[in-house]
Amino acid sequence: MRNxxxxxxxxxxxxxLVQANIESFNQFIDVELKKIIEENREIxxxxxxxxxxxFKIKLDRIYISKPEIIEADGSKxxxxxxxxxxxxxxxxxxxxxxxxxxxxxxxxxxFTSQIASIPIMLKSKYCYLNKKSRDELxxxxxxxxxxxxxxxxxxxxxxxxxxxxxxxxxxxxxPSDKDSRSMTSKMFSEKGSFKIPHTIEKxxxxxxxxxxxRVKKIPVVLLVKALGMLKDEEIMKGIxxxxxxxxxxxxxxxxxxxxxAEDALDLVAKKIGITQSKxxxxxxxxxxxxxxxxxxxGTEPEDRQVKAFNLLKMLNRQILTARxxxxxxxxxxxxxxxxxxxxxxxxxxxxxxxxxLIGDLLYNFQRIVKRGKFPSIKVIIRDKLLTSRIYxxxxxxxxxxxxxxxxxxxxxxNYLDTLSHLQxxxxxxxxxxxxxxxxxxxxxxxxxxxxxxTPEGTNIGLRKNMSLTTHISTYTDxxxxxxxxxxxxxxxxx
Numbered sequence: 001m002r003n004x005x006x007x008x009x010x011x012x013x014x015x016x017l018v019q020a021n022i023e024s025f026n027q028f029i030d031v032e033l034k035k036i037i038e039e040n041r042e043i044x045x046x047x048x049x050x051x052x053x054x055f056k057i058k059l060d061r062i063y064i065s066k067p068e069i070i071e072a073d074g075s076k077x078x079x080x081x082x083x084x085x086x087x088x089x090x091x092x093x094x095x096x097x098x099x100x101x102x103x104x105x106x107x108x109x110x111f112t113s114q115i116a117s118i119p120i121m122l123k124s125k126y127c128y129l130n131k132k133s134r135d136e137l138x139x140x141x142x143x144x145x146x147x148x149x150x151x152x153x154x155x156x157x158x159x160x161x162x163x164x165x166x167x168x169x170x171x172x173x174x175p176s177d178k179d180s181r182s183m184t185s186k187m188f189s190e191k192g193s194f195k196i197p198h199t200i201e202k203x204x205x206x207x208x209x210x211x212x213x214r215v216k217k218i219p220v221v222l223l224v225k226a227l228g229m230l231k232d233e234e235i236m237k238g239i240x241x242x243x244x245x246x247x248x249x250x251x252x253x254x255x256x257x258x259x260x261a262e263d264a265l266d267l268v269a270k271k272i273g274i275t276q277s278k279x280x281x282x283x284x285x286x287x288x289x290x291x292x293x294x295x296x297x298g299t300e301p302e303d304r305q306v307k308a309f310n311l312l313k314m315l316n317r318q319i320l321t322a323r324x325x326x327x328x329x330x331x332x333x334x335x336x337x338x339x340x341x342x343x344x345x346x347x348x349x350x351x352x353x354x355x356x357l358i359g360d361l362l363y364n365f366q367r368i369v370k371r372g373k374f375p376s377i378k379v380i381i382r383d384k385l386l387t388s389r390i391y392x393x394x395x396x397x398x399x400x401x402x403x404x405x406x407x408x409x410x411x412x413x414n415y416l417d418t419l420s421h422l423q424x425x426x427x428x429x430x431x432x433x434x435x436x437x438x439x440x441x442x443x444x445x446x447x448x449x450x451x452x453x454t455p456e457g458t459n460i461g462l463r464k465n466m467s468l469t470t471h472i473s474t475y476t477d478x479x480x481x482x483x484x485x486x487x488x489x490x491x492x493x494x
Contacts, residue, residue: 018123020471057099067091084155097112099381122151161408168296173186173328183321185317198210214288220312348401440461
């Protein structure tokens with residue numbers, strides 16, 4: 001018993017209860033910020049001066065410094081959390097970006113500008129309290145037992161509640177709502193700002209169809225041929241012939257006359273109602289397939305072959321599940337869930353608001369160009385726009401995607417109540433609907449979520465709390481995983 005007490009005490013001395021949230025925020029600053037800028041690297045105005053052939057604005061590098069404030073006399077100095085609380089200020093750090101403007105491929109101007117102030121999580125890498133001892137924290141006026149993991153916005157202590165959601169890029173196969181004997185495959189394909197639902201269903205005539213964005217119920221085999229996989233033998237091998245021979249044959253026979261990718265693409269364009277000339281139809285269809293079909297695999301023309309192969313593998317698994325060879329998926333199983341922590345939520349917020357900032361920059365540039373002037377980018381970029389939008393979401397809790405209550409004022413009734421609030425997890429499902437299965441206690445919650453702590457009433461089972469010893473993995477380098485798999489014998493299909 002004595003050894004157990006020593007172990008438990010040692011564990012809590014070395015491991016913070018909010019470590020996952022702090023790591024998530026660090027990951028957001030170190031990795032996600034760069035990714036967001038990479039997604040929006042080149043900006044091309046549609047209206048440019050008459051004597052210029054090509055004009056581009058490039059976002060080159062983004063970084064943040066330590067938290068600071070600007071006093072009434074214009075002087076800048078560092079701010080500590082205790083001062084931010086007492087003076088009802090925001091504990092935030094300036095975010096800088098390097099911007100350059102290029103005329104006909106030649107750099108016109110380059111400068112570094114502050115584009116926002118971003119609230120900093122206490123005890124994170126960019127906080128002044130990071131790695132300080134108990135004595136140093138007491139000297140700073142801080143509670144040495146306070147775990148951190150929250151923000152200070154206008155003097156109020158705010159936390160971002162973890163959001164539980166279905167795992168992106170993961171195929172879930174369940175019995176169909178229309179016919180319990182057939183199966184429906186669903187997947188959210190996510191990359192950057194794209195999160196696109198894909199659904200594969202079996203029609204009454206035996207044809208498997210796929211639905212994504214505005215593309216409704218297009219036969220899978222036709223789409224595979226449009227992506228460039230034209231040989232029936234290749235398609236059969238992709239679906240696999242052992243158990244699915246007759247199912248595949250019905251789908252292949254329907255489109256046996258389609259001999260080229262262009263014919264298949266034109267047929268798809270007509271099915272979704274694109275009625276322009278053939279060249280425009282094909283161009284628009286290629287844009288849709290590259291951008292919105294399985295964007296997690298890639299958004300370039302060279303990714304089409306891999307997309308075709310993945311569609312056939314999805315079809316293969318759906319047929320095997322319908323035959324009873326593979327089990328159906330349980331979307332309430334925790335391996336099919338992901339938690340969006342503070343870093344992920346801030347990345348979502350910034351991804352949307354960076355686009356708003358770019359839109360504002362383009363509007364101001366084009367408005368001045370219409371008057372016959374050629375403005376400097378330095379003059380037209382507004383740093384307060386992004387800051388005000390971030391602060392507004394943090395203060396009100398209204399997040400992108402129509403979600404509410406993401407940012408909450410921390411509960412300080414007692415120490416345990418604070419710890420409980422920092423460990424909270426909410427489901428995006430509606431509290432007014434029944435959703436019995438989502439509310440039930442699942443065996444995979446064991447050791448991850450507290451089986452007791454959930455409110456009574458409409459939120460029961462939808463608002464949960466993580467166990468005190470829960471560990472959350474925050475980042476996986478895909479290239480490193482692929483490298484390890486290739487060492488174990490994985491072969492690339494391209």
